[in-house]
């Protein structure tokens with residue numbers, strides 16, 4: 001639907017008061033049209049899926065991911081209502097929905113971290129929320145059935161991050177291919193699929209999770225490793241961060257596993273550490289490279305991958321972090 005049609009439809013539904021409604025594009029999205037809607041002092045956000053993402057490498061995806069996002073918000077609202085946006089209007093046929101706008105005092109967590117605000121308390125809240133989503137949906141057949149979006153997960157995550165990265169390294173390709181296959185077969189809990197700081201808004205210690213379109217029933221290790229990857233890369237880039245700030249990956253890991261309510265987490269830990277190494281390389285040589293890494297960082301990560309992939313850390317994240325820190329100040333050029 002184009003902007004005119006969206007406006008007409010929403011006006012007919014009587015969502016707005018009076019005639020004065022403005023739609024302005026919001027920045028930041030690569031996979032959707034996102035508009036800020038203003039009407040009589042009230043603000044909303046409309047999100048509609050695009051059929052072609054705005055990144056350099058060609059990367060197409062099914063617009064039904066907007067429906068997965070609607071479903072995810074609905075499901076998580078049932079136990080963590082304050083941690084997902086409030087939906088005002090949802091349209092499945094046209095793959096869009098309107099939610100409340102969370103402007104200031106809400107701040108984007110990635111932007112906060114980039115300006116040195118790396119709060120352990122916020123990190124704990126983020127870990128708690130993820131553990132809650134995974135625990136709640138753990139081995140739940142009806143959730144598995146509802147979020148059977150392996151094709152989307154393949155297209156938006158496994159292909160661009162895992163298979164594409166592996167294809168650039170004949171020596172490691174088999175490891176990446178095996179991991180891809182494993183991820184596509186593993187059904188254990190509801191994954192968010194894009195669990196990264198840029199999709200989290202923070203107000204004090206309250207965290208609000210956005211952008212749930214890659215939600216899929218799968219391996220919770222993916223979300224944990226995805227977030228740890230961001231926290232570690234920031235630790236690498238901001239290596240002169242104040243000492244208290246620099247332990248966010250450990251805070252996240254410890255708190256997540258404290259809060260997780262499942263019988264056995266050793267295998268999950270082992271899978272997470274293994275996947276984390278691959279995701280680190282994926283942010284350098286995959287289809288969605290991290291924009292804040294310079295050539296020195298990129299080389300460092302490639303070398304770190306080569307060193308760490310042969311080391312078996314088992315479920316010991318502290319050992320992995322020590323290994324990371326031992327090499328953190330190695331020459332980045």
Ligand SMILES: Nc1ncnc2c1ncn2[C@@H]1O[C@H](COP(=O)(O)OP(=O)(O)O)[C@@H](O)[C@H]1O
Pocket residue numbers: 026027028029030031032034045047085099100101102103108198199210211212213
């Ligand atoms: N309800 C909202 N309130 C405030 N800002 C929002 C809201 N939804 C999205 N945004 C802003 O728009 C950005 C992109 O939205 P997101 O859902 O992450 O889309 P994409 O899939 O394109 O990344 C977010 O990072 C956030 O800054």
Ligand SMILES: [Mg+2]
Pocket residue numbers: 029198199211
């Ligand atoms: Mg986003």
